[in-house]
Amino acid sequence: MNYNDNIRPELINLKPQLVACRHYLHQHPELSAKEYETQAYILNFLKKEGIECKEMGTTGVIGTIHGAKKGKVIALRADMDALPVTEKTGAAFSSVKDGVMHACGHDGHMAILLFAAKLINQSKSSLKGSVRLIFQPAEENIGGAERMISEGCLKNPSVEEIYGLHLWGAYPTGEIRTKSGPIMATNNEIKVTITGKSGHGAMPHQGIDSIVVAAQFISSIQTIVARNTSPFSSSVITFGTIEGGSAPNVIAPEVRLRGTIRSMSDEDKALLVKRIDEVLKGTCQAFNCQGELEVVHEGAYITLVNDHQRTENVLKIAKNLVGDSLVGEAYTMGAEDFSYYANELPACYFFVGAGNEEKGIIYPQHHSKFDLDDDSLLIGTEMFVRICGL
Ligand SMILES: [Zn+2]
Ligand SMILES: [Zn+2]
Structure with a gap:
């Protein structure tokens, strides 16, 4: 099965803009808790789409999309921060900031959530329930998730379940991996x-x-x-x-x-x-x-534990999108502050393959030559939209 055949045509048409969005964010990285320009970019994007949004967690953003039909409140989360790494990819869209680089793929996470929000908002007449968008600062070291939770990102309306993803260089584009229970350390x-x-x-x-x-x-x-x-x-x-x-x-x-x-x-x-x-x-x-x-204790996170039922649902959606053979189990000893949301509500965190040997995209997360296969952005976006039942 070619997964591209299963990406909705509206998203295929948006691919140039989606990729340009990620490249713009990649060029303008900001360190943890200093994501001011990134925050302004996100607010501007959501406002242009007519999506209700506001600042939270100093440099974070939340947005809300209300569906026309009754249903549960689902949150989708993207992290925003870059790393103190000097970029050596040689890419045309390399970081313009010395010593700061999106070397973990959070640029891709933001682009995915922005375009998922755009598509969900365009289909809100068929959306059941509401979708809370969480753009969270400071994942890499300070723990922005706890700050966002304490400032109410899971309230008004009360969020019932939450999903997050990480684009993952160690898996080829097309693969989607997760498991129920403990998934990150x-x-x-x-x-x-x-x-x-x-x-x-x-x-x-x-x-x-x-x-x-x-x-x-x-x-x-x-x-x-x-x-x-x-x-x-x-x-x-x-x-x-x-x-x-x-x-x-x-x-x-x-x-x-x-x-x-x-x-x-x-x-x-x-x-x-x-x-x-x-x-x-x-x-x-x-x-x-x-x-x-x-x-x-600073920068220490709790174990990320996936809810069984939500994970089964994500695995089902993933298999429908990319085919059974490209969906599998994964867990890593990396730590991730999505764990704090998962500690509050039923959650599923999953990995979306973003490596591509043929394109030379082979370097691991946090490496100065780390890059994402832009095709993975389509898969991440499609997953988020389908998780919302659209
Ligand atoms: Zn990282
Ligand atoms: Zn990361």
């Missing part, structure tokens, strides 16, 4: 400080070498996921930075590590924290030095 940044005692590099017995202790600690924690968490559950511990010492012939008095921990459940994440702390304290005790673990 809960995460925390962690900071570890190991404090020994400085001394001359030629006289190690007079100091306490924090680098040797750090090496022992890093090796030991590799057993936590291998030997403490269940083989049937998923967890990750990664240290991304290590720093310590000031000269090659001086015993380093302190080593600092920063990392991330991820799990598919709160219980597993609590176990990781407990075991990292125990291994740290035990290792430091053995070497007669001090170890401190700090769990950072």
Whole structure:
């Protein structure tokens, strides 16, 4: 089945505008909680379409489309922020802002939701219920979802279910993937400080070498996921930075590590924290030095759990659109603050393939050469419109 045959003709006709919209947003990326120009662009687009909309969450936007018929209130969400990455795609529509890039595809998410809104609004005489549009800032680190929820994005009218998507470079265009239950991880940044005692590099017995202790600690924690968490559950511990010492012939008095921990459940994440702390304290005790673990709560998200019934419905819609063979299961240890909406209401979050080897679109999310296959925008838009029953 060629999925293009199943995209509604009105959307096929809009493709040049849809792609141009994404390219414009791509050229003008803004960092988390600084999406002012993006917000103005979205408000302007929705107002031109005659869609009721307003600012929310400082740099976010909500809109509402009321159908002519009775039915439930569904929310569709797109995130808005870009990343502190210097773009190296060489694309004609590359970022015009130094060091800022839409390297996660949120430009595509906004274009999809804008054009889905346009199509839904044009069909509101057959729409059952209402559709709440949520353009949410600050997904990448600050957690804009919680702010939008606290400011009432799920109220007036009271939203009954919510859907979100991520364009995903690891899957080819045409594929749609999701599953019910946990689909994205809960995460925390962690900071570890190991404090020994400085001394001359030629006289190690007079100091306490924090680098040797750090090496022992890093090796030991590799057993936590291998030997403490269940083989049937998923967890990750990664240290991304290590720093310590000031000269090659001086015993380093302190080593600092920063990392991330991820799990598919709160219980597993609590176990990781407990075991990292125990291994740290035990290792430091053995070497007669001090170890401190700090769990950072900013930018930490809860597990994203999909509702069974809504996910079954999304899978059915996806199969009708792209065919059974292109629909499958997926989950990732990435974290996503859509989890906070899913914690409030029945929700389904799904991945829309956006990679394309033939077009050279092969780089992963957050990479300086990350790009989206623009054909994926049609699939995302069509999915959102069909989820609204149109
Ligand atoms: Zn991202
Ligand atoms: Zn993202």
